[in-house]
Amino acid sequence: MKINNTKYTRTLRHLADLGKMIEDYEKQVSARGHHCSEYYLTTMAYLINLYKYKTILDCGSGLTTAVLWRYKEFLRCDNIYTIDDNKEWLNKTMEFMDGQGIKYDKSHIMIGDKLDKKIKYDFISYDYSNMEARKELMWTMLPPRIDKRCMIMFDDAHKPDYEEVIREFCKEYKMEVWDLKYLTQREGWTGRYAVAGVK
Numbered sequence: 001m002k003i004n005n006t007k008y009t010r011t012l013r014h015l016a017d018l019g020k021m022i023e024d025y026e027k028q029v030s031a032r033g034h035h036c037s038e039y040y041l042t043t044m045a046y047l048i049n050l051y052k053y054k055t056i057l058d059c060g061s062g063l064t065t066a067v068l069w070r071y072k073e074f075l076r077c078d079n080i081y082t083i084d085d086n087k088e089w090l091n092k093t094m095e096f097m098d099g100q101g102i103k104y105d106k107s108h109i110m111i112g113d114k115l116d117k118k119i120k121y122d123f124i125s126y127d128y129s130n131m132e133a134r135k136e137l138m139w140t141m142l143p144p145r146i147d148k149r150c151m152i153m154f155d156d157a158h159k160p161d162y163e164e165v166i167r168e169f170c171k172e173y174k175m176e177v178w179d180l181k182y183l184t185q186r187e188g189w190t191g192r193y194a195v196a197g198v199k
Helices: 005-014 018-028 038-051 063-070 087-100 131-141 160-172
Strands: 055-059 079-084 109-111 121-126 146-154 176-179 195-198
Touching (some): 005 038, 018 063, 018 087, 038 063, 038 121, 038 146, 055 063, 063 079, 079 087, 087 109, 131 160, 160 176
Parallel strands (some): 055 079, 055 121, 079 109
Antiparallel strands (some): 146 195, 176 195
């Protein structure tokens, strides 16, 4: 994937206050290194905006949820849905967004996998549950929701066993694997980077 420098710079400009939001998040919710990086978040926003994805599924609440709702107008999304398997964490996410003055539709944020499986998504951020559960659940949670044109962004692909599962999944569902290391891996994040499966 070639980066569109003009649109990437435009994304950075629109997300100019992201650093402050992350700083607040680290004080109130999760320590640095435990949440997804600013580079993952910026890349996610860039790709959604660039490819005009409209129906977004956020698997695993947190900073991704806050970014999707805060910058919804720039992203030009029609619908955003978030699911999580941890009620306490989900509540923390909503409390953080309330404190940041972020407007969101509470009915689109829910505990457990209760979304109608008939709804298809053209962009999915997959960072759900703990790592072992994540590797298993992708095989049942994601396939019914993949639209004809869809991108799934996977964080933590620096873990070799997880990246292997991601690549197996993408092969099974005929998705091209995009290596996003050059956009999402930076010093100070224990080598973390993301990959994407694309239809």
